[in-house]
Amino acid sequence: MFRDKIRDVMPMTEMLHGVADADLQSLAATIAKLPPPASAEPVDRARSDKARALIEQHRCNFCHKADYSGGENVPRLAGQREDYLVKALRDYKSNARRGYDASMADVLYPLNDAQLLDLAYFLSHQR
């Protein structure tokens, strides 16, 4: 997506210019084998509870799995950087993040920004 400018982030697009499909696939396979990031237990109980309720209501774990480890084209959420998760969620909601199936947009349609922050907080503190 970076190579084909579907996601427009200049350094990534430049770096991947001309890289073949097969090389992208082996790159992805290698990165997928890296160990998952370390993370701390969530400390803010109230925010975690709010996030858990949202996750249940919007079936996040259907695709991202019960431990938020993801799989196939569904990314890992557990232990991702909080600021990265906030950006991804906001970009899905605002339509800035293109090139994906609309399932994330369906889910995020009724959520407000405070709820996105709670989700990112909780998920970044999962292992």
Next chain:
Amino acid sequence: MFMRSSTLMVAAVLVAALVSSASAQQAPDSPAQSGASPSKVPDASKPLPSQQPEPTTVPGRPDIPNAEVVQKLRNVAPLPFGAPEDKLPVGELKVPKGFKVDVYASGIPNARSLRLGDKGTLFVSNRVLDKVYAIIDKNGKREVKVIASGLDRPNGLAFHQGTLYIAEGTRISKLEKIEDNLDNPPKPVVIYSDFLNHQSHGWKFMALGPDNMLYVNVGSPCNICEPPATNGQLRRISLDGSKAEVYARGVRNSVGFDWNPITKELYFTDNGRDWLSEDLPEDELNRVTKQGQHFGFPYCHQGNFTDRELGWGRSCEEFEKPVALLGPHSAALGMRFYTGKMFPSQYQNAIFIARHGSWNKTKKIGGDVVVAKLNKDGSVKSLEPFLTGFLKNNEYSGRPVDVQMMKDGSLLVSDDHAGAVYRVSYGNGKVPGN
């Protein structure tokens, strides 16, 4: 009343036909099938099982499916790149006797809507990617060119007098004299942009009406919600973008429509809501007999039951009923009336409908092309499978999106899963009498 019973009857016929085709298809290569009946006979030497069947939901929470069910309800991932021609499942595809399927073009990632130019160029659009392609046929050798890129979900295509119209997420643009300039295409010129920006159902299907207006779906920005007044509708727009009006309301998201060549009425597919149940609601085939009609969303589904959240105080009698039901979650998308000369006469003026295939269902259905044959009055007489074989063992090897009749009467089918276009022909592939 008559409408409802005929609709249900048609649905029953379709289900029966599809079930029989599915089992016929699996019979030769599925040893489990043939060995299945003996194992079903109870073994007298063993005590009858006293246990309850495994619950399919989390204990104490009938609204939350268990892990095994959840596993089957995940979104379907398309192949990351267009599949090479020798990896396409063309040998496994099934069509009625006398028909044949070939690969028309491959290596077109996310191949979506199909539209034919006056000079024979086939245009192919993207939904999650950013391109519009042109395929030209030179004596059976096909060349694929990118004629526009950097677009925002350019799913909708229409063609009128040399000009290709492209419907993106929030605008409609045009490429004039495109078939004369495929190697040096002009930049798209925007003609209309009065759309909300929403990712959910934000892509558009577009077609040129018999009145030379551009018809476009403006989808509902959600799975189920009270859509804004600007959404959940079919809209028609003049070719210069200066005039726009609502043509039909109560549409969740239509990704295919065409006009009956005899009655000139607009027929459209509409995708039903998700997360209600495994088998409800079914996707709809609708017919607009009068501008401004309301087709029920979000209050009434499939013409005969009200929504569990938004349907209270409403009745399905307030809304137009579908002329056929196309299967639960089957994602009926592109459709065209057949007016060609190649196929047998029983297909004349019938509707070919591409069903993308379900994701919000543990036992997948669709991933095929069905054909709806009509009565003289425009009601649906039958629904039958036409092109099947993409769905095996609950997995897709292809997902049909749109159909397009070619000048010779053959039928093209796009597949956004493997990134291909297939061609279905009849007999020796030539028009009888030519």
